[in-house]
Amino acid sequence: MIRMQPGLTCGKPSKAPTEPCASCGVRHLSICNALGDDEIGHLGQIVYEFEVLPRETIFREGDAAEHCFNVTSGSVKLYKLLADGRRQITGFLFEGDFLGLAFKKQHNFTAEAVTACTFCRFPLDKLEGLLGRYPKLEKRLLREAMEELAAVQDQMLMLGRKTALEKVASFLVMLSRRAAKRGRPGNPVAVPMNRSDIADYLGLTIETVSRTITQLKRDGVIAINDLNHVNVPKPEALAEIADGL
Template identity: 50%
Template structure:
């Protein structure tokens, strides 16, 4: 399926998406002055996608970068045998597509309906040279992504299934707080197969582990793909175990 970077895809909305943006303080434009925001707005288009739609394809020319403004996105890599490995999840305020390579090293697709700000890479790179604040903001976001990658390495290499699932829920909760949302309950828009791929487990193991956490009264599962953390202290201890 062709991603929105292809010629016959995304439809740009009219008007400035910065006017009523709820996550501006989280995005790369958050620290910019009004005139700098206007220059950034001049090179962006707003893109709306349905759940399941591709955003970028692994190996595709990295011509665009994106800021996610609503919804959730999965990142993945395709293995040599055709299997998919989920490498991360993005939420409003997260940046997508920054790379020193000429091609995307991953695929990305919408988990839920999403809205993104799309920037031509060449024009954004030119602005980075002219607006130091924008460059610093982007560097800070890249550093945050590196920290998440390091945490993921520890999670996959050192933790049990229960510790991985507990860490996952606590991580989602922390990211909600960052987006000015309540820490509890935790919204879990991805499937258990997505979670399993991300945690290096089988879907059956994830389901069994969630059931065990429910029996221990550490969590409860609510309607609308939400998980309520019932015992924060015990879940924290499990998540932080090494």
């Protein structure tokens, strides 16, 4: 379990082409795609692009909520802390994922870069203006929120009722599915986060995560090349373990 220390504020701006959103590489993955080619210019007018290094903080729990963001590359973790430093990672984000929309004054979790990342940033007040103007954007956000709520219930089932083995298996299955959805390899699964992040996501310790991965390896369900890439010879077996079968 990690104790947090104050980090850096977020990053430097990256290139700003004339039509940033129209030609965006992850538009098809993101909420921006709710707007058509003729409308997306409005997003481009309020967007600011920037990049951050691994471990840099995008925003902290309690910060004034003035912007929301789209991840355009890299991976991000979201977490909450208890007073004594116990940490729960509530989610990981990848390219195309949206974060930071809150109708409250303050963010209620911290967002931190796992790898180097690039983001689009939107001022919340201006985005809300666009929401009023384009109902389909709002509808898209609502849909996204409902999907998130569904996913989060699976996560609670996992946290509250699954064994360590089932948790680790669920985690790998989740990573694999999300990679596949982005057109990336789902089988040698990319695992950009370290053991500590995995542990804090699963509600375990790094030692238990490590031992469990070793066990899956011993049982031939997974095979490990480098630490950040897991081969899954038997995806069905892994999925069954994840579901408690």
